[in-house]
Amino acid sequence: MTRWREAVVLRLYGVLMQLLTPLLLLRYLWRARREPLYGRWLGERFGFGAPARPGAVWIHAVSLGETRAAEPLIQALRLTWPDVRLLLTHGTATGRETGAALLREGDVQRWLPLDLPGATRRFVRRHQPALGVLLETEVWPNLLHAAADAGVPVVLANARLSERSLAKSLRFDRLLRPAARSLSLTLAQTPEDAHRLVAAGARPVQVCGNLKFDLLPDPALLERGRRWRDALPLVQGGSRSRRVVLAAVWREGEDEWLLDAWRRWLLSLPQRDTTAWPLLLIVPRHPQRFDEVAQLVLRTGLELSRRSQWVDDLPPAGALHADVWLGDSLREMPAYYALADVALLGGSFAPLGGQNLIEAAACGCPLVMGPHTFNFAQAAELAAEQGAALRAADLAEAVAMAGQMAGDDTALAERAAACLHFSRAHQGAAMRTAAALRAVWQSRH
Known part of the structure; x- marks a missing residue:
């Protein structure tokens, strides 16, 4: 009787799929x-x-x-x-x-x-x-x-x-x-x-x-990200280049929260020298959202530079003092991680389950995660235990944590080393x- 019921359910499911087929084709x-x-x-x-x-x-x-x-x-x-x-x-x-x-x-x-x-x-x-x-x-x-x-x-x-x-x-x-x-x-x-x-x-x-621990970043892409980093200007009166916070594999529904939290955090900084402000790098998860995210950034009044508009492999002079870079390219994620000091994990601030955090660790980029990482629950827990990631209650707290970490050379070096150890230990x-x-x-x- 059980097998018969299973066959009936499978048949009904097939009929439902046939009814949905025109909608799927239209999609x-x-x-x-x-x-x-x-x-x-x-x-x-x-x-x-x-x-x-x-x-x-x-x-x-x-x-x-x-x-x-x-x-x-x-x-x-x-x-x-x-x-x-x-x-x-x-x-x-x-x-x-x-x-x-x-x-x-x-x-x-x-x-x-x-x-x-x-x-x-x-x-x-x-x-x-x-x-x-x-x-x-x-x-x-x-x-x-x-x-x-x-x-x-x-x-x-x-x-x-x-x-x-x-x-x-x-x-x-x-x-x-x-x-x-x-x-x-x-x-x-x-x-x-x-x-x-x-x-x-x-x-x-x-x-x-997890197979993703065995996915090693392309050395050429890591080197590309480091060249972008070397092109950034030195902070006025200092010896280090401008810091970079990456919104990695960013999901729909988190954009407005990110831009609002970022602006509020910048305005809370004691220094008013905007040349010392970190650069925000946003890499959307879906390519079809590139233009949409660009428009959202421009509507906030922040100055934007898009990776897709760079003529050469290096950012143009006008991009070096922009407020936000948009990573609107495919297959360059290791370069973006190599460029960044610290990353915010997309999909973890809205209840979307989080994105793959293993790639960031393999590139030596520390992460700040939101509360929603159920798609990668054990990897997220292990990353936090081993110092490769931090957990924040919400996006405002995450932005502040990332900004603070980006300014601490000792903490960055320790967490980058923890990322690489975490990645290699699970291959x-x-x-x-x-x-x-x-x-x-x-x-x-």
Whole structure:
């Protein structure tokens, strides 16, 4: 009876997805106005497109963060599995654009199909992967059902599940539990994630660590950020350059709070010499928000310089005394971290769960976090315990803490060293994950 009810729930879910499909397509076309990639290869959203050679390892990395996490895993797979071929799928334009750089001869890249019964069956039948790897939280009921029917083992890797997400999944238990149960293996980031994933129905579950600790920053980008820093003017009457506070991977809904808190903090400073005021560097999470954030900054009366308008690799003379820089470029995050003295963690001041703080630590950039870091709960806790990050109650307090830290050379040096130690101490997940994936594949061959 239970299996019958699960089948009925899955069928009803499929009908709901079919009803939502026109709205999803309209959303892709709407987003294509700013990000044209959304308007291309729409047939792949229904499982069409040229097939990969049978036997590829299919890795699904939905967006930018997951695609970057896939990079060290792909490197480890190629080291331990030299003849591996990849089928790389994504759900967002930034994910697909970033993933294109990871491909080698014989690899292919596609959109993940919508979670429709026909589209998912068509996708699995057309590409015939030897093994599927879904990164982090991408549990799609129809997709996993189609893979199970075709005999394709699927692993959920770098898996995480917050208490909030577990509570949501339990509300849809008859839909999501069978999907979790169909996974051949789940590789959790932390023991706490593993416990919650078991509660959601996943079996078996192993703890492998977080792939993002193995993602090393590009030395060329770190050097670029240091060159930008060297270009900043010296503080009048001093021997050090102007300090930089970075609003890292900033989220919609936090912009006005940030600009208001920043202005209030500047006005509270005892010195009125504006040349001594720190530079605020804002890097929005989503590229489609670059222009919107620029307009918000200009409406506050602050002088703005945009990275996208720099003609050369160095900031122009007019940018050096601006109040705010806008990091409106892609794939330069390590350069921004290398430029900054300290960073505010985006997504942690509104109840959005926080962004990846591991990249900042790998670049040696100390962080100030807000109260909402449930998406990276253990990493945030460990970073705070090991001195790589501080916790603030709200954005006003965070701005004051960041500003104070930016002016303390001793504290900056100690926290930068703690960041690098924290980052290096938790590496190794990529090789462990690659070994586990190879074992699943070998068990079927």
